[in-house]
Amino acid sequence: MATGILTDETADRIVTTCRTAIGDSLRSVTYFTRDDYEQVYLREDLERDADLSTFIGHEWRGFKTTQAAYEGSELGAYDYTIRVFENGFLIRVTNDSEGVFVTTDGLTVKDFEEVATALDAFLSDRGLS
Structure with missing residues (x-):
């Protein structure tokens, strides 16, 4: 499902990271930067009708506002x-240059911590922050 800002390998890595931590409760995964975004996973029983550009703008501003x-x-x-x-739930893991938001069905706090830790490690490994 990669469209250009991520390689297929990197997109697969993000999805695998999330699927490992969340399992079948995973609804969607979207990678974003300040300027662009890519939905790398959408569970097949869900409609592709979300206004992702609005979500990304809000999540990016939300990160900066919260951080400050x-x-x-x-x-x-x-x-x-x-x-x-x-x-459902949305979890956002962001650094100064990129982020991932994941939507899920019900999870426990431990599940959220696992996926947040894994995504933070992924973003740190990329060396863009």
Whole structure:
């Protein structure tokens, strides 16, 4: 499903990382940068009708706003964001130059931590931050 900003190998690596941590609860995976995005996975029972460009804009601004708002607080450094919706969850893992957001069915906090840690390692390995 790669469209150009990621190689097929890198897109597969992101999906494998998420599938390993989340399993069948994985709904979608979208990789993004400041300027572009690529949905690298969409579960086959879901419609391809989400407005991803709006989601990406919101998630990028949300990361920057959250990072700035809590910088230097006693909470420590920002790790990741979980959003809870009526029909699922969204987890966003972002650094200064790229990020991934994943949508899921129900998960436990341990599941979120696993996928966030794995995606953070993936983004760090790429060396873009």
